[in-house]
Amino acid sequence: MTEKQQVLYLWLAESALDTAVIGWAFYDGTSGDSPTIPLEDPPYKIGTDALKDGWFLIQSPALPMSLPGSEHNISYLPNEFVFERRFTE
Amino acid sequence: MPADNYYLTTLEMAQFVAEGYLCFDAIVPTETNNRVLQELPALASIKNRALETQGIAGGVGIAPVSDDQMISDKQVALPNTGLHLSDCYPSESIGEFLRLPQVQGIIHSLVGIDPIFDHDWVHLLPGGSQFEQHLHMDAVIDTSDPAFDIQLFYFPHAVAPGDGGTRFLPGSHLRKVRAEGVSRYQHIVGDRQFSGPGGTVLVFHHGLWHAGQCNNGIDDRWMYKIRLNPRVPQVRLWNTEDLERVHNDFSDHQFAVVRTDSVGHIFRSMQPWQQGHESRYETIQRARLWRYLTGDSDYDVDYYLTRLGRRRELMAQ
Numbered sequence: 215m216t217e218k219q220q221v222l223y224l225w226l227a228e229s230a231l232d233t234a235v236i237g238w239a240f241y242d243g244t245s246g247d248s249p250t251i252p253l254e255d256p257p258y259k260i261g262t263d264a265l266k267d268g269w270f271l272i273q274s275p276a277l278p279m280s281l282p283g284s285e286h287n288i289s290y291l292p293n294e295f296v297f298e299r300r301f302t303e
Numbered sequence: 304m305p306a307d308n309y310y311l312t313t314l315e316m317a318q319f320v321a322e323g324y325l326c327f328d329a330i331v332p333t334e335t336n337n338r339v340l341q342e343l344p345a346l347a348s349i350k351n352r353a354l355e356t357q358g359i360a361g362g363v364g365i366a367p368v369s370d371d372q373m374i375s376d377k378q379v380a381l382p383n384t385g386l387h388l389s390d391c392y393p394s395e396s397i398g399e400f401l402r403l404p405q406v407q408g409i410i411h412s413l414v415g416i417d418p419i420f421d422h423d424w425v426h427l428l429p430g431g432s433q434f435e436q437h438l439h440m441d442a443v444i445d446t447s448d449p450a451f452d453i454q455l456f457y458f459p460h461a462v463a464p465g466d467g468g469t470r471f472l473p474g475s476h477l478r479k480v481r482a483e484g485v486s487r488y489q490h491i492v493g494d495r496q497f498s499g500p501g502g503t504v505l506v507f508h509h510g511l512w513h514a515g516q517c518n519n520g521i522d523d524r525w526m527y528k529i530r531l532n533p534r535v536p537q538v539r540l541w542n543t544e545d546l547e548r549v550h551n552d553f554s555d556h557q558f559a560v561v562r563t564d565s566v567g568h569i570f571r572s573m574q575p576w577q578q579g580h581e582s583r584y585e586t587i588q589r590a591r592l593w594r595y596l597t598g599d600s601d602y603d604v605d606y607y608l609t610r611l612g613r614r615r616e617l618m619a620q
């Protein structure tokens with residue numbers, strides 16, 4: 215019996231975990247028999263819904279610090295939260 | 304109603320600034336589409352063989368295809384990077400497409416008359432191909448220069464939903480990112496996948512995030528893509544008859560007196576993924592690009608740039 219990991223990235227509208235999901239990515243390290251997530255629609259409405267569904271938060275985003283002259287630039291999606299859940303196979 | 308010369312309107316230009324793309328359904332006549340479809344295998348063959356000689360075929364995010372799918376009796380003379388567009392494909396059907404008045408009107412409006420040919424490519428997705436690209440943008444990270452290239456995505460035949468139409472994220476073009484830095488975004492609310500009638504042309508700002516998708520249909524999917532560089536400042540190149548009427552000043556402010564018939568109104572419209580306070584920075588970037596396109600260094604939406612730019616002047620009053 216081995217523990218296998220599933221990883222869920224959620225990108226949220228704001229830096230607070232209880233704001234809307236605007237993007238997501240799912241990686242499955244299990245054999246494929248474990249629960250998965252829907253692909254067409256956001257799996258959760260807000261970030262905390264993932265906690266209630268058994269996902270463990272393993273990384274919160276660092277808040278962006280602007281360099282002088284680039285205060286208004288936009289780049290990658292800033293509010294990236296990473297979750298995991300484990301299954302024994 | 305398009306202008307006689309097919310130049311874009313100010314509101315179409317504003318939509319391009321806000322969303323990073325425009326879509327023109329079935330603007331290419333069927334006869335041209337058919338001639339181009341006869342020619343694309345020859346162009347694809349030349350280009351794929353060139354990659355093979357470099358030993359990088361299949362390693363640059365391009366779907367693998369067999370020689371059988373690139374058989375053609377047509378002859379194609381490849382243009383060199385840096386040529387004026389008017390010197391490209393003088394007797395080929397691709398040139399016929401590029402010289403259509405309705406296509407020229409789009410090109411002139413965005414990058415000026417006779418821009419520079421950067422490169423082109425034939426994207427063939429065989430029927431049933433499960434090849435799929437990560438989300439990416441086609442450039443190295445950009446400088447603060449607001450000038451931009453355009454890329455035409457020409458679909459000479461109809462593409463049904465799920466049959467290999469390009470995926471793209473409206474409104475992503477003004478973000479400063481590395482080409483594959485956005486590859487982790489498997490799903491973003493509001494992203495789109497092209498489907499539509501034959502002869503449709505998508506026009507992208509070069510920074511728009513996009514990705515080739517698998518072809519679940521049984522027919523091969525052909526698409527021709529070309530990148531063009533401007534040779535002139537991209538200032539008021541479109542049909543500006545309506546510019547004065549819709550071009551707002553800095554007092555058009557959503558928290559004060561707001562217009563709903565202005566360019567600013569279009570710039571406030573956000574995509575489903577552009578929620579929260581991030582939208583304010585999007586608005587600023589759109590206003591900056593509009594300053595470049597109109598030559599109006601005082602243009603603003605919701606007072607963000609004016610407030611900062613006029614601080615000293617206001618304090619002296």
